[in-house]
Amino acid sequence: MSPTDTLPQNMHGMTSEEIVDLTRRLNYGTWRFQKSWNPVHIADAEDCYIIDGAGKRYLDFSSQLMCVNLGHKNPVVVESIAQQARELPYAMPGYATATRAELSKLLLEVLPEGINKFFFTTSGTEANEAAFKIARMYTGKSKIIARYRSYHGSTSGSIAATGDPRRWAMEPGGKGPGVVFGPEVNCYRCPMKHTYPQCGVACADYIEHMIRNESDVAAVLLEPIVGTNGVLVPPDEYFPKLRKICDENGVLMIADEVMTGWGRTGKWFAVEHWGVTPDILVTAKGITSAYVPLGLCATSEKIGDFFLDHYFAHGHTYEAHPMTLAPAVATIHEMQRLNLVDRAAELAPYVESKLRALKEKHRSIGEVRGKGLFWAVDLVKNRETKEPFNTYTDKVSGAPLLVDQIAGKMFADGVAIQAWVSHFVIAPPLIVTKEELDRGIDALDKHLSLADEKCV
Incomplete structure (x- = not known):
């Protein structure tokens, strides 16, 4: 029996492997080089989580593209x-x-x-x-x-x-x-x-x-x-x-x-x-x-x-x-x-305090900034010069980006986060709990050592 034989069948009768293969071969992946696109099959979503074809749950720490404000499947x-x-x-x-x-x-x-x-x-x-x-x-x-x-x-x-x-x-x-x-x-x-x-x-x-x-x-x-x-x-x-x-x-x-x-x-x-x-x-x-x-x-x-x-x-x-x-x-x-608008405002000081503590711990963080439940963690090689690890030129040339490497490790740990050039966007659904905020920030904390090691 091959490993793919054990993948779950969805309502369309295809395995996750088949879904990914058809998507990659017949669709355009946005804002990327096509040869590097290997999309994950997302089969379900609920509240602050997305769920892949194997049933693994991921904390949706950026509300997909900063858009699922109410959470999934309300x-x-x-x-x-x-x-x-x-x-x-x-x-x-x-x-x-x-x-x-x-x-x-x-x-x-x-x-x-x-x-x-x-x-x-x-x-x-x-x-x-x-x-x-x-x-x-x-x-x-x-x-x-x-x-x-x-x-x-x-x-x-x-x-x-x-x-x-x-x-x-x-x-x-x-x-x-x-x-x-x-x-x-x-x-x-x-x-x-x-x-x-x-x-x-x-x-x-x-x-x-x-x-x-x-x-x-x-x-x-x-x-x-x-x-x-x-x-x-x-x-x-x-x-x-x-x-x-x-x-x-x-x-x-x-x-x-x-x-x-x-x-x-x-x-x-x-x-x-x-x-x-x-x-x-x-x-x-x-x-x-x-x-x-x-x-x-x-x-x-x-x-x-x-x-x-x-x-x-x-x-x-x-x-x-x-x-x-x-x-x-x-x-x-x-x-x-x-009452989600007020809730976002009320959670802001909690998120800010956690992210500022993260900055004190990791020399690769140049700045954290945001309002409500909309924050960025900006990575730098050197805090004094504010030089980022990567630039827009790297992004459009297809060069490996450090933030993508960190985001990939976080995803393997069950946290999905949006990374862009040299910063992360933290924008979970407005229904997020403090425990879920802790989980997402802890996952980022765990893997920022990759950036710290490259600081000068």
């Missing part, structure tokens, strides 16, 4: 999908549906006040595309100012507005007309070589310099807390200052809350930490806890009023698809019932 959300399928599986966007009306009304309870006109999509990148078009139609201007160390999606416009190297393969044509890049806010590794607070938040001042010298700027696009590229938390002055700059120069502010929305940072939306309301808010991921693909482009009332007598030149077949909206209604109700 029965209320699952039933909402089934119920919507029985009642009305599809209606084209030109029709009104009860689910659409219910979700729209519910969004008014959780979105920042004044954001009250909605366009539904099936992904965050599509929601950003809608935001760009709306900003350009509303202002009559063309340019979008984005920032380096940002990610806004993979479709044509969104990848053009992405500052990280995932854009590089699409250039020069992929950069797209009307997108210019400014400095990110990164007080640990300031791209302008300044020191906070003596700098006076010069990175925001530079955005103002760009607006005044580029001309024709429709909007500034920002992740309130940069996501995959390092969980970069701005100083408290940054967003109020940038809001003032946008207002004084007639430029819209677009907040990309695809990753930071839905309680992840201890607020419904991250911009609330700084008392700022954007003109357009884009979100996805946690809106359905990723059970069904849904994105949202939400605008202010003044933008909505503009299109009362101006042509709204955007749409697609799956806009406001009932099957995507029903689980969003259920997700919001479950988050409210379980």
Whole structure:
């Protein structure tokens, strides 16, 4: 008997080995060299855990792609999908549906006040595309100012507005007309070589310099807390200052809350930490806890009023698809019932204390940063120089990354964590317990010796 003969059969009658083989041969693995892709077969998931084809459980310490905020297989959300399928599986966007009306009304309870006109999509990148078009139609201007160390999606416009190297393969044509890049806010590794607070938040001042010298700027696009590229938390002055700059120069502010929305940072939306309301808010991921693909482009009332007598030149077949909206209604109700936004805020000091203790123990940790249940552990060769173990060039060249090696060892120990270039993203489901937080952090602690040994 071969080892594969003992692998469990799933409902489709295939072994785990067959599932992995077919997936690898017939599908593209995203953001990677295909020859190195060897995906694990995930057969089930529950609460804060994913389960492979052999039945092994893994703590989902980054909520997959920072999106399963409610945890896996919440029965209320699952039933909402089934119920919507029985009642009305599809209606084209030109029709009104009860689910659409219910979700729209519910969004008014959780979105920042004044954001009250909605366009539904099936992904965050599509929601950003809608935001760009709306900003350009509303202002009559063309340019979008984005920032380096940002990610806004993979479709044509969104990848053009992405500052990280995932854009590089699409250039020069992929950069797209009307997108210019400014400095990110990164007080640990300031791209302008300044020191906070003596700098006076010069990175925001530079955005103002760009607006005044580029001309024709429709909007500034920002992740309130940069996501995959390092969980970069701005100083408290940054967003109020940038809001003032946008207002004084007639430029819209677009907040990309695809990753930071839905309680992840201890607020419904991250911009609330700084008392700022954007003109357009884009979100996805946690809106359905990723059970069904849904994105949202939400605008202010003044933008909505503009299109009362101006042509709204955007749409697609799956806009406001009932099957995507029903689980969003259920997700919001479950988050409210379980008080998960406050829970993320309450657990933040516990996570921070554990990670700061980890930094004291491991000289390979340069910085830990975050809010709520959204944290990064940044690895460095040398704390004084802040030199990382790997760079973006290593990532796109296919070179082995130290964080991937550590993540692989953690996975073998039953903890799944997202690693990117030279840092880890810690973002478990908002239902996580302190015991589960301890388990995940302990697994990272165990294998950071790999990095410590390489420090100089």
